[in-house]
Amino acid sequence: xxNIISAEYxxxxxxxxxxxxxxxxxxMIVSFISLALTGMxxxxxxxxxxxxxxxxxxxxxxxxxxxxxxxxxMFSVFFIHIIDLIRMxxxxxxxxxxxxxxxxxxxxxxxxxxxxxxSLKWFLGLGERPQYGRWTYWEKFDYFAVFWGICVIGSxxxxxxxxxxxxxxxIPGWLIxxxxxxxxxxxxxxxxxxxxxxxxxxxxxxxxxxxxxxIFSGRVPLEEYKLDxxxxxxELVESxxxxxxxxxPYPPIVIRAIKVxxxxxxxxxxxxxxxxxxAMIFAYR
Amino acid sequence: MTSPVxxxxxxxxxxxxxxxxxxxxxxxxxxxxxxxxxxxMMCHEDNTLKGEKAGKTISVFVDQKxxxxxxxxxxxxxxxxxxxxxxxxxxxxxxxxxxxGICHGDAQKLFDEGLHGxxxxxxxxxxxxxxxxxxxxxxxxSKDSRSKTYPLKIPFLCGxxxxxxxxxxxxxxxxxxxxxxxxxxxxxxxxxxRKGLLVSATCASCHTPHRILPHTDSRSSIARxxxxxTCSNCHVEIEAVHRKIIKGELWEKEAHILPACVDCHQPHxxxxxxxxQGMADKDCLRCHDNPNLKALDDKRSLFxxxxxxxxxxxxxxxxxxxxxxxxxxxxxxxxxxTQKVDCASCHAAVGDEFQISMHGQLLAANDPxxxxxxxxxxxxxxxxxxxxxxxxxxxxxPNLCAKCHxxxxxxxxxxxxxxxxxxxxYTESIHGKGLTKSGLTVTATCADCHTAHMELSHTDPRSxxxxxxxxxxxGRCHHGIEEQYNKSVHSRxxxxxxxxxxxxxDCHTSHTxxxxxxxxxxxxxxxxxxxxxxxxxxxxxxxxxxxxxxLGYTKTAKCYDCHGAHDILPTTDPASHLSRxxxxxxxxxxxxxxxxxxxxxxxxxxxxxxxxxxVLFWTFWGMTTLLIGTFIVAGMHTILWxxxxxxxxxxxxxxxxxxxxxxxxxxxxx
Numbered sequence: 001x002x003n004i005i006s007a008e009y010x011x012x013x014x015x016x017x018x019x020x021x022x023x024x025x026x027x028m029i030v031s032f033i034s035l036a037l038t039g040m041x042x043x044x045x046x047x048x049x050x051x052x053x054x055x056x057x058x059x060x061x062x063x064x065x066x067x068x069x070x071x072x073x074m075f076s077v078f079f080i081h082i083i084d085l086i087r088m089x090x091x092x093x094x095x096x097x098x099x100x101x102x103x104x105x106x107x108x109x110x111x112x113x114x115x116x117x118x119s120l121k122w123f124l125g126l127g128e129r130p131q132y133g134r135w136t137y138w139e140k141f142d143y144f145a146v147f148w149g150i151c152v153i154g155s156x157x158x159x160x161x162x163x164x165x166x167x168x169x170x171i172p173g174w175l176i177x178x179x180x181x182x183x184x185x186x187x188x189x190x191x192x193x194x195x196x197x198x199x200x201x202x203x204x205x206x207x208x209x210x211x212x213x214x215i216f217s218g219r220v221p222l223e224e225y226k227l228d229x230x231x232x233x234x235e236l237v238e239s240x241x242x243x244x245x246x247x248x249p250y251p252p253i254v255i256r257a258i259k260v261x262x263x264x265x266x267x268x269x270x271x272x273x274x275x276x277x278x279a280m281i282f283a284y285r
Numbered sequence: 286m287t288s289p290v291x292x293x294x295x296x297x298x299x300x301x302x303x304x305x306x307x308x309x310x311x312x313x314x315x316x317x318x319x320x321x322x323x324x325x326m327m328c329h330e331d332n333t334l335k336g337e338k339a340g341k342t343i344s345v346f347v348d349q350k351x352x353x354x355x356x357x358x359x360x361x362x363x364x365x366x367x368x369x370x371x372x373x374x375x376x377x378x379x380x381x382x383x384x385x386g387i388c389h390g391d392a393q394k395l396f397d398e399g400l401h402g403x404x405x406x407x408x409x410x411x412x413x414x415x416x417x418x419x420x421x422x423x424x425x426x427s428k429d430s431r432s433k434t435y436p437l438k439i440p441f442l443c444g445x446x447x448x449x450x451x452x453x454x455x456x457x458x459x460x461x462x463x464x465x466x467x468x469x470x471x472x473x474x475x476x477x478x479r480k481g482l483l484v485s486a487t488c489a490s491c492h493t494p495h496r497i498l499p500h501t502d503s504r505s506s507i508a509r510x511x512x513x514x515t516c517s518n519c520h521v522e523i524e525a526v527h528r529k530i531i532k533g534e535l536w537e538k539e540a541h542i543l544p545a546c547v548d549c550h551q552p553h554x555x556x557x558x559x560x561x562q563g564m565a566d567k568d569c570l571r572c573h574d575n576p577n578l579k580a581l582d583d584k585r586s587l588f589x590x591x592x593x594x595x596x597x598x599x600x601x602x603x604x605x606x607x608x609x610x611x612x613x614x615x616x617x618x619x620x621x622x623t624q625k626v627d628c629a630s631c632h633a634a635v636g637d638e639f640q641i642s643m644h645g646q647l648l649a650a651n652d653p654x655x656x657x658x659x660x661x662x663x664x665x666x667x668x669x670x671x672x673x674x675x676x677x678x679x680x681x682x683p684n685l686c687a688k689c690h691x692x693x694x695x696x697x698x699x700x701x702x703x704x705x706x707x708x709x710x711y712t713e714s715i716h717g718k719g720l721t722k723s724g725l726t727v728t729a730t731c732a733d734c735h736t737a738h739m740e741l742s743h744t745d746p747r748s749x750x751x752x753x754x755x756x757x758x759x760g761r762c763h764h765g766i767e768e769q770y771n772k773s774v775h776s777r778x779x780x781x782x783x784x785x786x787x788x789x790x791d792c793h794t795s796h797t798x799x800x801x802x803x804x805x806x807x808x809x810x811x812x813x814x815x816x817x818x819x820x821x822x823x824x825x826x827x828x829x830x831x832x833x834x835x836l837g838y839t840k841t842a843k844c845y846d847c848h849g850a851h852d853i854l855p856t857t858d859p860a861s862h863l864s865r866x867x868x869x870x871x872x873x874x875x876x877x878x879x880x881x882x883x884x885x886x887x888x889x890x891x892x893x894x895x896x897x898x899x900v901l902f903w904t905f906w907g908m909t910t911l912l913i914g915t916f917i918v919a920g921m922h923t924i925l926w927x928x929x930x931x932x933x934x935x936x937x938x939x940x941x942x943x944x945x946x947x948x949x950x951x952x953x954x955x
Binding site: 054 | 841880
């Protein structure tokens with residue numbers, strides 16, 4: 001019976017992301033797109049698009065509510081992840097040092113610099129494709145971009161949310177203006193980066209085109225993974241831990257649902273990018 | 286005998302005395318100028334001499350011959366021109382008028398009490414002065430045939446002003462018409478003018494020369510109770526003549542119970558006895574009662590529905606009072622009627638205004654499009670403007686004006702200004718809605734802003750809608766707002782500038798005025814302010830308040846929320862909403878927790894001005910540099926990656942297929 005199923009689904013798959021991480025990423029997508037849409041209507045209020053969108057969202061107050069609600073979700077994602085890290089440290093690692101400096105660390109280490117150098121060589125046809133490990137340097141960059149973004153956009157956003165409170169603490173009024181600029185421009189950077197660079201790096205680059213479902217399904221065909229992340233694969237084979245990560249693929253209906261969600265997110269992202277480009281180039285004032 | 290020595294001594298004495306006299310006289314005249322007629326005539330005998338009086342240049346030539354012939358020949362100039370006594374020569378121009386009352390006190394007193402005197406002291410430009418009737422330097426006794434007041438000349442003297450078509454008759458409230466014409470046809474006029482009877486009654490005989498009063502004034506010589514006495518000045522034995530009708534004595538003793546002379550002998554038309562008040566109308570209706578009566582030339586109906594006339598405001602006005610110029614002695618009294626009805630003969634003040642107005646100017650220029658009184662007020666069915674049936678009842682006014690001013694109609698076609706679709710827009714405006722939907726008759730209609738009779742282009746300084754008059758025009762209803770405005774920075778009384786300052790219509794528009802709490806108004810007002818305050822408005826749109834407003838929501842602060850609407854003052858003014866003491870309270874209107882620091886927020890911040898907002902400028906450029914830098918690095922990385930990735934895709938495919946076929950081979954082998 002097990003054989004039939006595996007024959008049906010053709011291949012064995014490799015479990016890359018935990019259920020929690022996948023849920024967090026979906027929450028992140030939803031909150032991020034909500035924040036971007038509602039925020040950009042204000043940033044580009046001078047375009048007719050913004051006015052239309054604002055009305056679709058139910059007016060500026062409703063949009064503002066969505067924006068703040070999404071911000072709360074994003075903060076939650078952030079803190080849940082931090083808590084998850086603490087839990088991981090307790091359960092899977094003996095010390096913070098092991099977690100932060102071990103082979104699967106999210107921090108940049110020497111190998112990342114080598115990978116970057118080797119990647120550039122590979123791009124230019126001067127070398128082989130580097131033996132990427134569990135986390136590549138561009139994944140680590142995206143990961144820390146979120147940290148940076150949450151801190152910068154989050155703190156300025158809170159200032160704008162509660163200006164009366166913050167000014168009562170002695171913050172001068174003009175800092176609210178500064179916070180507005182930082183919040184808005186950092187958001188533009190984040191949106192622009194996610195919907196172009198991140199989209200390309202993970203979904204649109206030819207080898208993954210049109211999208212990489214791994215972040216939703218959490219699993220990737222083992223053969224594909226072997227070629228994509230040879231270093232981690234080899235390490236797992238050597239340590240004999242590979243078996244722990246092997247799972248069966250999701251049934252097609254789940255894959256289809258994932259694709260629908262993925263496409264929706266992609267389309268939202270692209271629409272926002274097109275709108276930003278339009279607003280910056282054709283309607284800028 | 287007188288000795289020759291004595292004679293020569295006397296001669297010397299006389300000569301000496303003479304010289305001294307002449308010399309001292311000369312000295313005297315030089316030192317005390319203007320004391321002698323010849324001094325005056327030194328200048329005033331020049332018949333080209335001009336002077337200025339009340340801003341007009343007039344001849345101040347005095348004809349010595351006429352003066353010598355006049356009854357005042359033995360008077361000195363300064364007897365009348367008393368103000369010039371001891372004046373330095375040449376005296377100042379614009380000398381005060383001569384006061385005849387110095388000598389003619391009684392006549393002056395009577396004049397002052399009369400209609401003429403009252404109008405004169407009121408400054409009515411049409412009022413007569415002493416000189417109007419008596420002349421100035423050429424005054425003769427009224428018994429002298431050269432006098433302007435010689436009986437034979439009196440009808441013409443009075444007629445100067447009271448003949449048909451004269452300004453007084455047209456523009457002042459003179460109840461009688463065709464006075465001169467009727468008089469000359471009357472028995473008095475005939476006696477005076479045709480038969481040369483100096484004893485015949487002239488105007489002055491009945492109206493008195495100086496104290497002319499209306500018949501409604503009990504002191505008047507033509508007041509009902511005084512008429513008998515006035516007439517019997519000449520007609521002393523009148524009881525004898527009227528014995529058949531009136532019993533002796535009564536006439537003098539109880540005149541008030543008797544008919545007055547004029548009840549039978551119409552004034553001015555004396556001799557043509559009439560017995561019934563309504564007769565004139567009946568005369569007209571003899572023909573005009575016929576519904577089929579048509580004009581000969583253009584076949585228009587000449588039928589007059591007397592019931593309509595009687596339900597109008599003019600129910601007690603006789604036909605001939607408006608259609609003046611009819612002659613009752615003719616078989617068809619109206620056969621010589623040439624003049625159109627002139628409403629101004631009763632409605633003088635309104636007539637004056639109308640003549641100034643654009644409508645009146647067009648009418649005076651014989652423009653076929655010009656409206657007449659009847660166009661707005663109707664003809665026989667004239668109703669007061671408080672009557673809901675009246676064309677001029679407030680609710681009907683917009684439609685009345687629309688007859689010409691609706692788009693496509695004659696006035697709208699002529700009009701070249703920027704106000705289009707006036708009627709439609711007015712109807713949608715708060716005023717129009719108040720009038721038509723809420724039925725408020727106190728709402729402003731066309732006539733409230735443009736006035737009813739003195740409509741003028743806004744370019745005319747006299748116009749109610751001239752830029753300088755708009756605030757007071759709107760202030761007639763919105764008085765409290767006008768007071769606030771007058772104290773604001775936008776008022777010319779406060780701000781001294783050559784630039785145009787906004788008045789009501791610059792922000793509220795003229796015909797599309799909306800409620801100030803309506804969404805549309807709140808949103809447009811920002812661009813209205815921005816028309817003058819360009820920079821400040823555009824930077825406003827860089828802030829949260831401005832951005833939300835731009836999206837079409839009214840909840841965030843607009844210009845007037847912080848600056849005030851009509852009471853805008855510079856922030857340096859302690860009374861300003863944004864002065865140091867008031868600004869926190871102003872923020873607290875929306876942000877209850879606002880504090881002094883909070884009020885330091887730049888509500889007109891821009892990050893494009895390194896001088897004014899260096900922090901914002903550098904923050905923006907810092908952020909922009911970060912953004913551009915990140916995109917350049919990441920973009921380069923991506924672009925470099927792309928071609929390699931395409932190859933890698935093929936490579937992957939090939940390897941995966943290889944692995945698969947390997948698997949298949951493996952399973953077959955198994």
